[in-house]
Amino acid sequence: MRERSEGLLYGRLREVSGKLFWLGVLMVVLGIAAIVFPMFSTLVATILVGWVFVISGVLTLYGSFSIHGTGPFFAALLLGLLSIVAGVYMLFNPVAGEAALTLVVGVLFMFQGAFEMIFAFEMRPLPGWVGMLLSGIASAVLALLIVGSWPRISLIALGILLGVNFLSTGLAYLFLAHVLKPEA
Numbered sequence: 001m002r003e004r005s006e007g008l009l010y011g012r013l014r015e016v017s018g019k020l021f022w023l024g025v026l027m028v029v030l031g032i033a034a035i036v037f038p039m040f041s042t043l044v045a046t047i048l049v050g051w052v053f054v055i056s057g058v059l060t061l062y063g064s065f066s067i068h069g070t071g072p073f074f075a076a077l078l079l080g081l082l083s084i085v086a087g088v089y090m091l092f093n094p095v096a097g098e099a100a101l102t103l104v105v106g107v108l109f110m111f112q113g114a115f116e117m118i119f120a121f122e123m124r125p126l127p128g129w130v131g132m133l134l135s136g137i138a139s140a141v142l143a144l145l146i147v148g149s150w151p152r153i154s155l156i157a158l159g160i161l162l163g164v165n166f167l168s169t170g171l172a173y174l175f176l177a178h179v180l181k182p183e184a
Helices: 002-015 017-036 038-064 070-092 094-122 129-148 157-180
Strands: none
Touching: 002 017, 002 157, 017 038, 017 157, 038 070, 038 094, 038 157, 070 094, 094 129, 094 157
């Protein structure tokens, strides 16, 4: 059964390999632009997150009126209002939003690094544990760099991280498109 599903997935991916190629090119270009212009890409990311907060707050606020029970109603109402306020604040004070988002990312990397290192030692006799350990160490070091340089690094950190993510994803799509390229 597994061979059949892998063959089906492979066939479907092969059909869209041209689209994967162009998506990969776009992601690489956006990734390079984000790395070259980290302040601008950090600002764009912050504004995007601000709008996500506003939209999710409006939807939560709207949904709160369909909730039965005083406690859940007020909890949803409060969550919706706080999301809207946070989003509007980020939209009108993007530098403060950048600082907050950068700190959250730094703390997130710290937890990710700790988890990956613990996981690596749990799987130590198995192959691949060293790669997991190195990833955990890299995440922890990156977290320390972000938190240690905060808030000065806030203007560029998100843009660089976004750029590296777009670049690596784009390269993966290009590689996948190359491997899946239909034979002529």
